[in-house]
Amino acid sequence: MNNRQRITKRAFDIIFSLLGLIVLWWLIVLAAIMASIETKSLGLFIQYRVGRNGKLFPLFKIKTMRDSVNESTVTTGNDKRITALGKFWRKTKIDELPQLINVLLGQMSFVGPRPDVEGFADKLTGENRIILSIRPGITGPASLKYRNEEELLADKANPEEYNRKIIWTDKVRINKEYIENYSFYKDLYYIYKTIVH
Numbered sequence: 001m002n003n004r005q006r007i008t009k010r011a012f013d014i015i016f017s018l019l020g021l022i023v024l025w026w027l028i029v030l031a032a033i034m035a036s037i038e039t040k041s042l043g044l045f046i047q048y049r050v051g052r053n054g055k056l057f058p059l060f061k062i063k064t065m066r067d068s069v070n071e072s073t074v075t076t077g078n079d080k081r082i083t084a085l086g087k088f089w090r091k092t093k094i095d096e097l098p099q100l101i102n103v104l105l106g107q108m109s110f111v112g113p114r115p116d117v118e119g120f121a122d123k124l125t126g127e128n129r130i131i132l133s134i135r136p137g138i139t140g141p142a143s144l145k146y147r148n149e150e151e152l153l154a155d156k157a158n159p160e161e162y163n164r165k166i167i168w169t170d171k172v173r174i175n176k177e178y179i180e181n182y183s184f185y186k187d188l189y190y191i192y193k194t195i196v197h
Helices: 003-039 084-092 099-104 126-133 141-145 149-154 159-180 184-196
Strands: 044-050 056-062 109-111 137-139
Touching (some): 003 056, 003 084, 003 099, 003 109, 003 184, 056 099, 109 184, 126 159, 137 141, 141 159, 141 184, 149 159
Parallel strands (some): 109 137
Antiparallel strands (some): 044 056
């Protein structure tokens, strides 16, 4: 990705994240209030994720799960921690809307590799570390391929192992290819595919 592409990508992110927040702020607030009532806790979920250059940043989401002692970072479709409304937020991607704030702040982009918790992207080595050279995204080619990841993992005997050995490895390949063959028009296509599906 050259400097002109980076500038174009960032300008798009700033303009449309700001517009998105102006238009959708009420929905974010409403969803957060409803999540607070249902989970009996703060309706905004904040978790530190690995961002550009391996730096951690606070990712914002609508809370869709009850607090639990379960320390697993892998969520399956039949996870009992997911609330009734949480299933709706996740299916419609409304839970991701607060990430418009992350995009506006420059911590994320609309399109890019999904930001992971520590133990994944920060452990990349060699050429694979190119994934850390750009801002993580709300959507992207790997996110679209694995849009039903939770349902896929629900069928596995060991979801964490399958995620780490199969899904994560494939996501690295897809995201590396995305960066090496970057196109702003492909970004627009990924955003379109995310909205219409």
